[in-house]
Amino acid sequence: MQYRVIEIEQVHDLQCSNIMNRTTRVxxxxxxxxxxxxxxxxxxxxxxxxxxxxxxxxxxxxxxxxxxxxxxxxxxxxxxxxxxxxxxxxxxxxxxxxxxxxxxxxxxxxxxxxxxxxxxxxxxxxxxxxxxxxxxxxxxxxxxxxxxxxxxxxxxxxxxxxxxxxxxxxxxxxxxxxxxxxxxxxxxxxxxxxxxxxxxxxxxxxxxxxxxxxxxxxxxxxxxxxxxxxxxxxxxxxxxxxxxxxxxxxxxxxxxxxxxQCRCSRERVMRSVGLLGLKELDEIIEKGEATEVSCEFCGRQYSLNTEDIREVRQEVYRESLN
Ligand SMILES: [Zn+2]
Structure with missing residues (x-):
């Protein structure tokens, strides 16, 4: 036996603005x-x-x-x-x-x-x-x-x-x-x-x-x-x-x-930039510009310079040999 509830919400004006009893625990x-x-x-x-x-x-x-x-x-x-x-x-x-x-x-x-x-x-x-x-x-x-x-x-x-x-x-x-x-x-x-x-x-x-x-x-x-x-x-x-x-x-x-709460970090961002692949990373290195990456969950900005991208490239290349 299984229960299902379909709840439907509509976007409309808020009549009641004083929301009391907000609890922040499950x-x-x-x-x-x-x-x-x-x-x-x-x-x-x-x-x-x-x-x-x-x-x-x-x-x-x-x-x-x-x-x-x-x-x-x-x-x-x-x-x-x-x-x-x-x-x-x-x-x-x-x-x-x-x-x-x-x-x-x-x-x-x-x-x-x-x-x-x-x-x-x-x-x-x-x-x-x-x-x-x-x-x-x-x-x-x-x-x-x-x-x-x-x-x-x-x-x-x-x-x-x-x-x-x-x-x-x-x-x-x-x-x-x-x-x-x-x-x-x-x-x-x-x-x-x-x-x-x-x-x-x-x-x-x-x-x-x-x-x-x-x-x-x-x-x-x-x-x-x-x-x-x-x-x-x-x-x-x-x-x-x-x-x-x-x-x-x-x-x-x-x-x-x-x-x-988001646990993004510079290391994680660098790993995700690695997913771009060697060709694209080479193009970024060639341009020599800083790469701005923002975390989609929390909006935090990370700036990676050419040295960082080189490091990412090296890691991606190393992994490609395995
Ligand atoms: Zn984040």
Whole structure:
């Protein structure tokens, strides 16, 4: 059994400007009988930070925002020092969306076209379908990074609806046989700024009974959009209470602040410049100009001089001999 929630957000004027109860942790709960676990987060600030750094347009902001929220929720079930990333590749104009989060609540995200203007042929399909249409059909890959072993665990599924929440639920079901509810929401104001973002992930663990499943399913169907609840001031705990109010819940320890964080470095940037290949690197060296590279996640600028590019070339050449 699998639950799906399609949440739809619209870009409209923000009526309620005083958002209280902003929490910056992923809140985690387990039912006393251990058959249901839930995680919820209000992630407005980190999604707005991503939007502001990348000056992203509405559809990419919502798509990346939802993916960031999903990765934060899933990563909260990992262990210390572990990370998880979600990579969506689709046939639509947005092409790809990526987000990465650590167990400790550090998150970053990007799409391949932050300045995507929705093509008119998609816009006629109606605002509500824009994210799914912009992603199109494709694949979702979830990578679980285990720093100790060095070998990441990867799972890929076809996109179910390209609304991201559904696709995560489909992934959990296909890869881990976990029926789940994934509800993600990102709300933007008329200027495209993120005014509410967050989500909830409820997973049914082995031993759950059908009655529990039916109860949660009915509530999810009746529930209001997460982004609207957050706009009203709902906290992560409120989002959980909306769906699990009469369950005996145990709050799990998860005292990590959610932050937008990028770990780019000069070394990583140099490695990525190496992907240009020997021919292009030779051309850059010949020109003798400094190469400006900016990190697409955080906007940090790196300036590489000819000496740096020579170093990159040498490394690429060395590797090509192996
Ligand atoms: Zn960066």
């Amino acid at each position: 809140h985690k709960y387990l039912t006393k009988d251990l058959t249901v676990r839930a995680a919820a987060v209000v992630a407005t600030d980190v999604v707005e930070e991503m939007r502001s750094i990348q000056s992203s347009f509405p559809v990419p902001t919502v798509a990346v925002g939802r993916t960031m929220v999903a990765s934060l929720l899933m990563a909260s079930h990992l262990k210390n020092g572990q990370e998880l990333s979600i990579y969506i590749q689709g046939s639509g104009p947005l092409s790809s969306v990526f987000a990465q989060a650590s167990f400790e609540g550090k998150v970053r995200g990007v799409s391949s076209h932050p300045h995507l203007q929705v093509p008119p042929e998609l816009a006629v399909a109606g605002e509500k379908l824009l994210v799914a249409k912009s992603i199109g059909i494709g694949l979702m890959t979830v990578t679980h990074h285990l720093p100790m072993t060095g070998t990441p665990h990867r799972g890929t599924v076809e996109l179910a609806t390209s609304e991201i929440g559904d696709d995560v639920a489909y992934y959990l079901h296909q890869s881990h046989q976990i029926p789940s509810v994934v509800s993600l929401g990102v709300h933007l104001d008329s200027l495209g700024k993120c005014t509410a973002a967050g989500g909830i992930l409820i997973e049914l663990m082995p031993g759950h009974n059908d009655e529990t499943a039916a109860k949660i399913e009915a509530r999810v169907k009746a529930a209001r959009a997460v982004s609207n609840r957050i706009l009203e001031g709902a906290s992560a705990d409120d989002l959980i209470r909306d769906l699990l109010q009469d369950f005996e819940l145990i709050q799990m320890d998860h005292d990590h602040t959610v932050e937008y």
